[in-house]
Amino acid sequence: MKIEYVKAHVLRHLPQKFRWNEEIAPRHLQHVLLRIGTDEGHEGLCLTYLLPPGEIEGAIEGYREYLVGQDPHDIEAITSKLTSGYRIPSAAASTVDICLWDLLGKHHNEPVYRLLGAARKRIKAYASTFMYDTVQEYVDLAHECYEQGFRAFKLHAFGVPDKDIEVCKAVHKEFAGKMDLMLDPVNAYDRLGAMKVGKVLEDLDFYWYEAPIADADLIGLQDLARTFRIPITAAESVTEGLREYPKYLVNNAVDSVRTVGDWIGGISAMKKIAALCDCFNAKFEPHSYGTTLIQAAHLHVMLAIHNCDFFEIPVPQGVLDLGMQDVIRCGKDGYVDAPTKPGLGYDVDWDKIKALTVKEL
Structure with a gap:
């Protein structure tokens, strides 16, 4: 061939x-x-x-x-x-x-995950928002996602500590014990702001705290990881290649590693980063925010490893499904099943x- x-x-x-x-x-x-x-x-x-x-x-x-x-x-x-x-x-x-x-x-x-070496056939999904203008819009979207089957919900909020605390408390009030909750301020805080928000998230028992400060601030991430029980996940904005990732694990700066497969080297690179994390008994939680085929590429890696808890789906569901015959959806039990068609599995x-x-x- x-x-x-x-x-x-x-x-x-x-x-x-x-x-x-x-x-x-x-x-x-x-x-x-x-x-x-x-x-x-x-x-x-x-x-x-x-x-x-x-x-x-x-x-x-x-x-x-x-x-x-x-x-x-x-x-x-x-x-x-x-x-x-x-x-x-x-x-x-x-x-x-x-x-x-x-x-x-x-x-x-064969589906790609089977070529990679299948580890499982399904994974829990979380809904991943973009930024809205009001707290109520986040609450309303969380209700919509819960009805669709999601049992995990990640907020891309305002990137402003006090405003983000407000929206986290509002969503937690409605869904504590019903959905795992995460916050991703997309590296927007300084260290003091990150500490302030982290204390609240720990009290609210959020599942993880993502990209609170600049990924380049290794010492700041170390401080956050030492201070909080809530897992810190970061490194999505690394642009220098695979050799930048070990320092986050060696220095105990994260509890799980984020990456963008459609930037860092595709499926091949993600498998390498997942193996690196596994060597440190750490989670690998790549983003999968993108088109259906980008979601699928990340999904196949997740189905071929054990050290990943969640698959990310942009919401409202369908917002990035352009040009597709087949799409990925969260099931009523909160999981996404492996595709059965060959290749990425979505036409x-x-x-x-x-x-x-x-x-x-």
């Missing part, structure tokens, strides 16, 4: 604007669909908003030159080359890696993709 072509679709941006705290300006998300096909008729796909149209336009000819003629089974060699040994990750290289795993699954007629709707496409590369 040899790679025969590399193609991309630049899609029209979504009408919905996204924001995850008050420091982040509301923005539209524009997506790119990457397609890598083989001489045997299989095609690997990945649809992401982390790959800017300008980046893929500049990179695609070089990727064609490198990838065409290669065997997708050589995925470790390919991804290592594209990331300089996982030291210089990028959305483009990560998207290629995910496409290749999708290809391999389709070639072998695109080509009529929808055609309607959304503004440029083909």
Whole structure:
């Protein structure tokens, strides 16, 4: 099996604007669909908003030159080359890696998690919000998610300590004992603000406290991890590659590691980080906030490891399902089941993709 072509679709941006705290300006998300096909008729796909149209336009000819003629089974060699040994990750290289795993699954007629080595067939899901304007909107959304089956709920609130405390208390009042609760201020606090919020979250028995301060503030994270019983999870914004992760574990700065698979090196990189965490008896809790295919890429890794508790689903459900025939949903028991189709396991709707496409590369 040899790679025969590399193609991309630049899609029209979504009408919905996204924001995850008050420091982040509301923005539209524009997506790119990457397609890598083989001489045997299989095609690997990945649809992401982390790959800017300008980046893929500049990179695609070089990727064609490198990838065409290669065997997708050589995925470790390919991804290592594209990331300089996982030291210089990028959305483009990560998207290629995910496409290749999708290809391999389709070639072998198996879901990707089985190729990785299946550990389980389902995982508990949590609802992951974007930022709303009012506390009541968070409470209302939590009710909606609970009715849909979610038994865990993560707040992307305002990124302002006092305002975040207010919304956490309001949601806790309604759902204490009914849903596991998490807070992700997306690195917005300083150390004093993080301590103030952490004390409240510990009193409220939140499940975890995510990205409270800048990921680069290793000493600050150490202080938080020492101070609170509530697990601290961080490192999602690491951009320097896999070799940046050990310091968080060696220095006891986190209880679990976050990462963005569609940036750090795809499925291949996530498996490595999961193994690193396992060596330290630590959790690996990657984000899976993204399109259906990005969610799926993370889901397959989670189903192939034991040290991950939750799968993240953007809510309202469906908000990032553009161009899809199949979608991922939380079941009534709060879990997501493994896909059964080969590859990533979720088919695109080509009529929808055609309607959304503004440029083909």
